[in-house]
Amino acid sequence: MAGSGRRPEHRGPPELFYDEAEARKYTQNSRVVEIQAQMSERAVELLGLPQDRPCLLLDVGCGSGLSGDYISEEGHYWIGMDISPAMLDVAVEREVEGDLLLADMGDGIPFRPGMFDGCISISAVQWLCNADKKSQSPPKRLYRFFSTLYTALARGSRAVLQLYPENSEQLELITAQAMRAGFTGGMVVDYPNSTKLCLFQTRAELAKFAFQGLGTECADGEEMHQAKFTNERTRFRNAKGKSVKKSRDWILEKKERRRRQGKEVRADTKYTGRKRRPRF
Amino acid sequence: MKLLTHNLLCSNVRGLRPGGGFPLRIQASDVSVRPVPFNAAFVARLVPRLRWGALLEAAESLPPEPAPDYEGDEAFLRRVHHVLLEVRGGGTPKPPFGGGLTPPKPPLGGGV
Ligand SMILES: C[S@@+](CC[C@H](N)C(=O)[O-])C[C@H]1O[C@@H](n2cnc3c(N)ncnc32)[C@H](O)[C@@H]1O
Numbered sequence: 001m002a003g004s005g006r007r008p009e010h011r012g013p014p015e016l017f018y019d020e021a022e023a024r025k026y027t028q029n030s031r032v033v034e035i036q037a038q039m040s041e042r043a044v045e046l047l048g049l050p051q052d053r054p055c056l057l058l059d060v061g062c063g064s065g066l067s068g069d070y071i072s073e074e075g076h077y078w079i080g081m082d083i084s085p086a087m088l089d090v091a092v093e094r095e096v097e098g099d100l101l102l103a104d105m106g107d108g109i110p111f112r113p114g115m116f117d118g119c120i121s122i123s124a125v126q127w128l129c130n131a132d133k134k135s136q137s138p139p140k141r142l143y144r145f146f147s148t149l150y151t152a153l154a155r156g157s158r159a160v161l162q163l164y165p166e167n168s169e170q171l172e173l174i175t176a177q178a179m180r181a182g183f184t185g186g187m188v189v190d191y192p193n194s195t196k197l198c199l200f201q202t203r204a205e206l207a208k209f210a211f212q213g214l215g216t217e218c219a220d221g222e223e224m225h226q227a228k229f230t231n232e233r234t235r236f237r238n239a240k241g242k243s244v245k246k247s248r249d250w251i252l253e254k255k256e257r258r259r260r261q262g263k264e265v266r267a268d269t270k271y272t273g274r275k276r277r278p279r280f
Numbered sequence: 281m282k283l284l285t286h287n288l289l290c291s292n293v294r295g296l297r298p299g300g301g302f303p304l305r306i307q308a309s310d311v312s313v314r315p316v317p318f319n320a321a322f323v324a325r326l327v328p329r330l331r332w333g334a335l336l337e338a339a340e341s342l343p344p345e346p347a348p349d350y351e352g353d354e355a356f357l358r359r360v361h362h363v364l365l366e367v368r369g370g371g372t373p374k375p376p377f378g379g380g381l382t383p384p385k386p387p388l389g390g391g392v
Contacts, residue, residue, distance in 0.1 A: 054322040077322065077365065079285050097316055099282040099368070101289075112290040115329055 007166060013132035018063070018084035027064045027090055036122055039197075040070035043120040043160040046199050049076070055117035058152065060105050060161075061124020063087040065096035071120070072097040079116075081105065082124075106141030108148035116152055119159040126163045129170045142174060146181035150202055159183070159200045171196065248273030283338055284364040287330050316365045323361045324351040330364075339363040 008017050018026075026032055049055050055076045059068050062080025064087050071078045078098035082088050088100050103110060106128050128142050149159060165171040175198065183200035244250060251273040258265045266272075327346055336342060341359060350356050 054319045056322075056326070075317075075319070077316075079288070095314060097314075099285045099365075101281065101285055110290060111288050112329075115288045 007164075009127055009130045009166070014127050015083045015085070018087045020086045020089075023064060023084065023086040023090045026087070027066065027094065033066055036066040037070050039122050039162045040067040040120065042197065043067075043122060043162055044071060044074055044076075046160045046197065047118040047120065047158050049118060056115070058109070058111070058116045058119040058149075059098065060109070060119060060121035060149075061127070062091065062098070062100065063124075065091035065094055065098065065100075067120060067122040068096050068098045081109075105145050106136070108144045109152045110148075111152040113151045114154045116157065117154055118157045119149060119153060119161075121159070121161045121163070123162060123164060125161050125174065126165050126170065129166065129173065139173060139177060142177040143180060146178045146183065146200075150182050153202050155202060157202055159202075161198045161200070163196055163198065165196060171198075174198065246273075282365060282368050283335060284326070286338075287334055287364070312368050313366050314368065316361070318358060318361050320354055320357050323357045323364070326364065327360065335363070338369075 011017055044057075047057070057071055057076055057078045059071065059078050059080040062068050062078075062082050063084070065080060068078050068080050068091070079101065080091070080096075080098050081101040081103045082091075083102070083104045085102060088102055091100055101110075105124070125145075128145060129138050131138055153159065161174075163174070165174065178198070178200050183202060252268060255265045255268065255272075327350060332342075332345055336344065342363065343356070347353060347356070
């Protein structure tokens with residue numbers, strides 16, 4: 001198939017790429033379903049929502065509602081927006097619990113101030129880095145997205161965005177626009193191996209995040225579930241965005257990449273990437 | 281689109297008149313109802329975020345304004361829950377674009 005190796009974002013505007021055929025394919029692929037669920041789980045976890053309190057979340061680029069399903073499972077409520085009518089049609093067909101809105105996130109988040117307790121976005125925001133028309137400016141669209149998102153979020157709440165940036169410049173642009181829009185956090189986590197999760201926080205008295213470039217530090221004391229988060233981040237400390245060559249993380253990431261290319265790869269075990277004795 | 285979404289929407293979208301919300305015209309013909317788990321605490325926390333007036337336009341079954349002690353009034357909360365989260369209007373909400381402003385594409389068009 002011509003161009004199948006290219007990134008989806010290069011193949012045309014999202015509302016055309018995610019047409020009926022693509023939308024069907026998407027939800028029928030059990031691997032996609034599983035991966036989206038995994039990433040949604042991680043994203044919701046990182047939102048750090050109060051225990052036992054159902055929240056109202058925004059799902060940006062909700063597509064057919066796979067990410068939303070996880071939100072519902074967790075007992076939260078959600079409103080999703082997406083630019084692709086075909087993806088939303090599948091969501092309606094699947095009778096998702098959340099509500100759906102056809103809208104372009106690059107035009108801004110069309111909600112009143114403080115309406116949401118949190119926002120997740122799974123595999124969508126990198127689309128904003130591409131201009132589909134001459135009149136579109138990615139930095140402007142990203143800024144409009146982040147500044148209106150900031151407004152729509154309740155004080156102190158978070159946005160966790162899982163995305164596939166094409167390169168480090170895109171990631172930098174995305175985080176820079178988020179900071180310009182007022183978000184204090186800023187975090188890049190590698191999960192599950194070689195996808196990116198960004199965590200942004202609106203200004204709150206208790207904001208404990210300090211943004212220091214891409215390998216951000218998570219200042220002391222966040223709640224329990226943040227501990228895991230801290231470990232994953234260390235991977236980024238050593239080399240900008242890359243794990244040290246030949247390290248266990250590096251090997252795991254490489255294996256994961258191979259797996260995604262459909263290659264045969266040995267299972268990860270506790271022995272993976274372990275140092276061998278000089279005499280083996 | 282559900283009334284909750286409609287109620288929380290604003291019009292900071294490029295091309296929309298600032299401050300100009302729009303009424304959702306739900307046609308009884310294409311309303312669908314889908315049960316959603318009820319959580320009293322969640323609905324109670326939603327109430328202060330709502331524009332009650334806009335809600336009344338679409339749902340006459342609600343009191344003119346929430347009673348001061350609405351948080352403990354389960355019957356009331358269940359009604360709000362139903363109206364906000366379970367009823368879905370199939371119609372396309374039409375934002376009233378004023379002043380000759382036409383958005384590049386209908387930003388909220390085709391609410392599903
Ligand atoms: C990879 S899918 C992910 C869908 C869903 N979050 C999930 O986990 O299944 C990416 C989605 O982002 C949407 N998208 C891309 N650009 C968008 C934009 N500018 N505004 C809103 N949605 C957009 C696409 O239509 C598509 O449904």
